[in-house]
């Protein structure tokens with residue numbers, strides 16, 4: 193059986209950069225006050241917020257935690273799954289690749305599992321952690 197989008201299967205729906213940018217928006221909302229993040233260094237701030245142990249690197253666990261937050265942030269109708277309409281900019285082929293059981297919905301497990309492939313893709317030196325430079329340089 194041929195998989196029509198096999199080449200796309202390793203591409204995450206959101207780039208790691210977009211993931212971190214979403215997180216910045218999420219955290220700004222959670223705080224509830226005026227945006228704390230200046231637009232010019234939003235990417236830096238998002239990276240710093242994701243790097244919870246502040247070692248200057250985003251490891252797989254920190255990235256996974258962030259993806260779970262992005263999942264809940266994106267689930268606008270709070271039904272526990274992400275429809276493609278809840279992921280602006282998602283390509284249908286990428287969405288389909290992430291939807292492993294093919295029910296037209298992304299569970300948290302499907303979303304996070306698929307997006308973690310982006311972590312490996314961005315980790316160009318293969319040390320299991322993302323530097324700010326790797327996040328900035330990575331293109332899906």
Ligand SMILES: [Ca+2]
Nearest residue numbers: 243247249250
């Ligand atoms: Ca870290």
Ligand SMILES: [Ca+2]
Nearest residue numbers: 267271273274
């Ligand atoms: Ca939803």
Ligand SMILES: [Ca+2]
Nearest residue numbers: 291295297298
């Ligand atoms: Ca599914």
